[in-house]
Amino acid sequence: xxxxxxxxNVLLDRIKSGEWRPGNLLPPEAELAEEFGxxxxxxxxxxxxxxxxxxxxxxxxxxxxxxxxxxRDALIRIRIVRDEIEQSGRRYNYLLxxxxxxxxxxxxxAELGASGDLEALHIVCLxxxxxxxxxxxxxxxxxxxxxQAGSESFETISPNEWLLQKVPYSNAEHTFRxxxxxxxxxxxxxxxxxxxxxxxxxxxxLDGRTVTHVMLSxxxxxxxxxxxx
Amino acid sequence: xxxxxxxxNVLLDRIKSGEWRPGNLLPPEAELAEEFGxxxxxxxxxxxxxxxxxxxxxxxxxxxxxxxxxxRDALIRIRIVRDEIEQSGRRYNYLLxxxxxxxxxxxxxAELGASGDLEALHIVCLxxxxxxxxxxxxxxxxxxxxxQAGSESFETISPNEWLLQKVPYSNAEHTFRxxxxxxxxxxxxxxxxxxxxxxxxxxxxLDGRTVTHVMLSxxxxxxxxxxxx
DNA sequence: AATCTTATTATGAATATACATAATAATTCA
DNA sequence: TGAATTATTATGTATATTCATAATAAGATT
Numbered sequence: 001x002x003x004x005x006x007x008x009n010v011l012l013d014r015i016k017s018g019e020w021r022p023g024n025l026l027p028p029e030a031e032l033a034e035e036f037g038x039x040x041x042x043x044x045x046x047x048x049x050x051x052x053x054x055x056x057x058x059x060x061x062x063x064x065x066x067x068x069x070x071x072r073d074a075l076i077r078i079r080i081v082r083d084e085i086e087q088s089g090r091r092y093n094y095l096l097x098x099x100x101x102x103x104x105x106x107x108x109x110a111e112l113g114a115s116g117d118l119e120a121l122h123i124v125c126l127x128x129x130x131x132x133x134x135x136x137x138x139x140x141x142x143x144x145x146x147x148q149a150g151s152e153s154f155e156t157i158s159p160n161e162w163l164l165q166k167v168p169y170s171n172a173e174h175t176f177r178x179x180x181x182x183x184x185x186x187x188x189x190x191x192x193x194x195x196x197x198x199x200x201x202x203x204x205x206l207d208g209r210t211v212t213h214v215m216l217s218x219x220x221x222x223x224x225x226x227x228x229x
Numbered sequence: 230x231x232x233x234x235x236x237x238n239v240l241l242d243r244i245k246s247g248e249w250r251p252g253n254l255l256p257p258e259a260e261l262a263e264e265f266g267x268x269x270x271x272x273x274x275x276x277x278x279x280x281x282x283x284x285x286x287x288x289x290x291x292x293x294x295x296x297x298x299x300x301r302d303a304l305i306r307i308r309i310v311r312d313e314i315e316q317s318g319r320r321y322n323y324l325l326x327x328x329x330x331x332x333x334x335x336x337x338x339a340e341l342g343a344s345g346d347l348e349a350l351h352i353v354c355l356x357x358x359x360x361x362x363x364x365x366x367x368x369x370x371x372x373x374x375x376x377q378a379g380s381e382s383f384e385t386i387s388p389n390e391w392l393l394q395k396v397p398y399s400n401a402e403h404t405f406r407x408x409x410x411x412x413x414x415x416x417x418x419x420x421x422x423x424x425x426x427x428x429x430x431x432x433x434x435l436d437g438r439t440v441t442h443v444m445l446s447x448x449x450x451x452x453x454x455x456x457x458x
Numbered sequence: 459a460a461t462c463t464t465a466t467t468a469t470g471a472a473t474a475t476a477c478a479t480a481a482t483a484a485t486t487c488a
Numbered sequence: 489t490g491a492a493t494t495a496t497t498a499t500g501t502a503t504a505t506t507c508a509t510a511a512t513a514a515g516a517t518t
Contacts (some may be wrong), residue, residue, distance in 0.1 A: 002501060022397050030468080039504075042501090044470080048469095059468090059469080060469045061469070061509085062469085062511055063468065063511095064468090064469080069397055069398070070308065070309055071307060071308040071312070072401060073305070073307075074307055076304075077301075077302055077303075078300060078303055079299065168251050168298055169245040170245075171458075172301060174455070175454065175455050175456075176427075176453060177453040178407030178408075179449055180425055194423035198405075198407040206245065207245075220425070223406070224406040225405040226402065226405075227401075227402055232471080232472070233471085257497085257498055259498080267472085267473090269499095270475095271472065273499075273501095277499095287498090288480075288481070290479085291480080291481055292497095292498065
């Protein structure tokens with residue numbers, strides 16, 4: 001392991017063990033460099049990476065101090081649904097339900113950051129795990145940003161995977177919520193009355209322009225999100 | 230902005246714009262250094278940070294190439310419930326419902342990584358927003374790891390905030406799911422029959438020892454999680 | 459004592475340099 | 489021709505050095 005990572009680990013251990021409590025000032029770089037038999041530059045690298053990860057706060061001359069945390073960050077890895085299903089050892093199936101150019105409803109129009117009377121591509125499709133409905137996808141694609149979508153049938157490739165190929169590095173915002181299934185969800189997800197769904201909503205944009213908005217509904221008894229690290 | 234961040238941004242723009250597609254090889258450091266009128270070390274810093282963030286993959290001699298993404302990472306910031314409520318402009322209230330030493334049920338015992346017949350502190354409490362139940366907290370604390378909890382009444386401070394003060398840098402794993410409210414949730418969260426809840430489960434550990442396990446239930450119509458950045 | 463100025467100090471950042479290491483390419487030899 | 493060896497190359501890491509910058513402390517001035 002590189003020296004700066006080793007130093008980083010030692011420092012982090014001292015923070016986690018409570019030797020350096022939130023608010024405490026850490027020794028200056030030069031002092032730590034001497035202690036570890038290294039140089040200031042290397043200690044600087046170690047402390048910078050701690051600062052990048054939010055464990056300490058650094059200000060010139062004022063020194064480095066342990067951050068007082070009142071919140072915690074959790075990381076979620078969102079896989080494309082095919083992988084999610086296959087990695088759980090189940091068989092994946094895809095079904096296109098509908099596809100067409102439409103004027104989106106007000107709420108979606110707003111999400112798409114639309115100017116006036118935009119026409120968008122509206123796709124509804126289903127993803128199955130071992131033959132059972134797993135995810136209902138209700139998607140709007142902004143044809144101003146991704147015109148090629150207009151000539152794609154989406155009968156064999158899901159819009160999710162298609163978009164990932166065309167627009168690989170867009171940004172996204174996700175919302176997670178619970179709800180009682182509406183009639184469309186009940187029908188396609190094969191749910192009884194009053195059954196809950198877990199809903200993910202995602203808006204995706206590139207260069208400030210909204211690419212797509214999607215609502216992904218899952219039967220609650222077969223879906224959960226787990227954070228990593 | 231520091232040089233290496235400027236270079237990083239330019240490189241990232243080229244990736245996002247599609248100039249460098251997934252799988253493509255980036256020019257070597259020396260070449261980019263010349264292009265930007267900088268040095269190899271500085272370009273190295275920029276490319277390292279792109280690799281840290283998962284945009285590129287680097288191997289000695291083999292070069293740096295754009296990663297083919299099939300998954301995306303989303304970051305969630307989990308605030309303590311008091312802050313969450315107050316930052317939405319609402320009044321926060323806290324109510325302790327029960328507190329006692331108990332032998333945890335099998336499922337919790339497993340979560341706590343318990344050895345045999347462990348006794349844990351079991352706390353049930355409620356968090357209100359503007360007088361309406363917002364979160365039902367059902368918590369088990371491992372007294373082997375945090376013995377001080379045994380002498381804290383938790384009548385005025387919630388276990389969440391108390392633990393954050395005592396064990397500031399623990400690790401955690403979260404699970405998010407939707408469910409129909411059970412009888413306890415219905416009673417305390419003031420829900421009608423068949424109403425859904427959004428449940429967060431969190432296990433927290435320090436040095437491989439489980440500190441606490443908690444189940445946080447919310448009325449679905451008043452709770453959602455939104456990712457950042 | 460209050461305010462302004464100056465010096466000091468810790469971190470921020472860039473560069474030149476040196477050597478390590480892993481992957482690939484080129485070469486040699488059986 | 490195929491396998492083994494060697495050279496080349498791109499990245500990985502550490503260090504010394506230099507200068508910048510911001511926050512604080514110390515001192516001078518009114």
